[in-house]
Amino acid sequence: MQIISELAASVAHEVRNPLQVTRGFLQLLNVNTTEKTKKYLSLALDELDRASDIITDFLTFAKPQLDHVAKLHLATEMKHIEGVLLPLTNLQGGEIVSNIPNDLYIKGNSAKFKQALINIIKNSIESLRGKGQIRISALKERNDVVIVIRDNGEGMDEATVAKLGQPYFSTKTKGTGLGLMVTFRIIEVMNGSIHFSSELGVGTEVIIRIPFVQDERIDV
Incomplete structure (x- = not known):
């Protein structure tokens, strides 16, 4: 479980970084674009957020220790x-x-x-x-x-x-x-x-x- 926890933390950190960068650029593109494109960008942002939530769940499952009890x-x-x-x-x-x-x-x-x-x-x-x-x-x-x-x-x-x-x-x-x-x-x-x-x-x-x-x- 210790190995899994360390691996989970490492994977979560490495995957979150490109997700955050990608989300930032999509938000910038969303400012000056057509309504049709905004719809696509909104879907892409929603899926990025869903991926981030999955990573958070994975990390919590692998390392559920309760800090600040x-x-x-x-x-x-x-x-x-x-x-x-x-x-x-x-x-x-x-x-x-x-x-x-x-x-x-x-x-x-x-x-x-x-x-x-x-x-x-x-x-x-x-x-x-x-x-x-x-x-x-x-x-x-x-x-x-x-x-x-x-x-x-x-x-x-x-x-x-x-x-x-x-x-x-x-x-x-x-x-x-x-x-x-x-x-x-x-x-x-x-x-x-x-x-x-x-x-x-x-x-x-x-x-x-x-x-x-x-x-x-x-x-x-």
Whole structure:
């Protein structure tokens, strides 16, 4: 894993440099050009950004160590996540209903935790049909914080659920599968677990368990 991490960091750095240079020149060309050409340049910029996102996911998967670990207030974290995803939810015609108690705390890196949850909830949003709903709840169960995300979207069959988190498996046309791989890795590094259950035409449920934090002090 150490070798993979070092290789991932090296590849990400070497590939990002030409991507950034290319993106800069495309932006310059986009200033003084025809509307038809702008359309093509816009598509090229979108694909460059997608390539950059894939590199970021690859790097996070290979090196998911959580720097800047802190005590996270779950209700606050979830409020930020909902704010980020609200435009996409509205676009899909759905809604997010959440019930997060105010006394739940976990240990982790805020940015990485948000990334993991956004990956999951975004998949739920994209699976909604018309005015669908995503329900997010949390509770303390023994020594764990249990986060439950349910949607009434398209759902998946057992074979598809079994493949979630595998390299390069995705239900999306342009998907790489790295998003859920990253999510699994982040939750794993947080000493947690994640479980998917789904039924076609009914929806999907995701249950995440992460150790509950009581002590104000966190030893990193």
